[in-house]
Amino acid sequence: GENVEQHPSTLSVQEGDSAVIKCTYSDSASNYFPWYKQELGKGPQLIIDIRSNVGEKKDQRIAVTLNKTAKHFSLHITETQPEDSAVYFCAARISGGGADGLTFGKGTHLIIQP
Amino acid sequence: NAGVTQTPKFQVLKTGQSMTLQCAQDMNHNSMYWYRQDPGMGLRLIYYSASEGTTDKGEVPNGYNVSRLNKREFSLRLESAAPSQTSVYFCASRVVTGKDEQFFGPGTRLTVL
Numbered sequence: 141g142e143n144v145e146q147h148p149s150t151l152s153v154q155e156g157d158s159a160v161i162k163c164t165y166s167d168s169a170s171n172y173f174p175w176y177k178q179e180l181g182k183g184p185q186l187i188i189d190i191r192s193n194v195g196e197k198k199d200q201r202i203a204v205t206l207n208k209t210a211k212h213f214s215l216h217i218t219e220t221q222p223e224d225s226a227v228y229f230c231a232a233r234i235s236g237g238g239a240d241g242l243t244f245g246k247g248t249h250l251i252i253q254p
Numbered sequence: 255n256a257g258v259t260q261t262p263k264f265q266v267l268k269t270g271q272s273m274t275l276q277c278a279q280d281m282n283h284n285s286m287y288w289y290r291q292d293p294g295m296g297l298r299l300i301y302y303s304a305s306e307g308t309t310d311k312g313e314v315p316n317g318y319n320v321s322r323l324n325k326r327e328f329s330l331r332l333e334s335a336a337p338s339q340t341s342v343y344f345c346a347s348r349v350v351t352g353k354d355e356q357f358f359g360p361g362t363r364l365t366v367l
Contacts, residue, residue: 141313149294172354183258183344183358184297229296233354241287241299241312241346242356 146245163230258359277345286328
């Protein structure tokens with residue numbers, strides 16, 4: 141089955157700086173890659189996603205890049221703010237392959253230092 | 255729209271006790287999922303249901319059973335709880351047709367003593 145590796149496990153950045161979280165996946169059939177943000181005591185919430193026919197996607201301060209050949213994708217957050225502090229998860233699945241669930245990375249705890 | 259709701263929010267069980275975690279969604283989604291989240295492990299799929307009347311095993315199904323009661327509700331049952339099942343459990347749902355986004359509930363924190 142699919143295996144998703146995520147790094148780093150903890151990331152501390154100064155407010156206003158950029159943060160980058162990286163993930164790799166093992167199954168070349170995976171074609172849907174979402175990123176979730178989880179705040180303390182809450183369920184994960186989708187912040188951005190990308191499909192394998194696209195190399196990059198941007199939504200305001202958040203962007204995701206995908207390299208299908210290398211089987212890795214990254215989350216980029218620019219101009220970080222205190223409210224960006226949370227745990228971020230990458231995930232992968234085979235879209236169109238039925239109702240199979242997502243395979244998640246182990247998460248990155250992002251800390252924004254004031 | 256309440257989205258995905260889960261009950262209870264917290265539960266403490268003794269080893270060997272049974273319980274059912276409830277999940278409901280009001281978004282008319284076809285697919286529903288149960289995940290568990292353990293520290294440092296991310297979320298792992300326990301069971302899923304592609305549609306009313308169908309269920310399938312995920313990555314970690316041992317010790318659990320599920321029921322897709324109707325399109326809205328998907329329950330997770332622990333028949334004989336074990337300390338290894340101490341975790342936070344999340345239910346999620348997805349439209350399926352043309353959409354990949356999964357919407358998650360707020361979670362149930364379960365402790366088995």
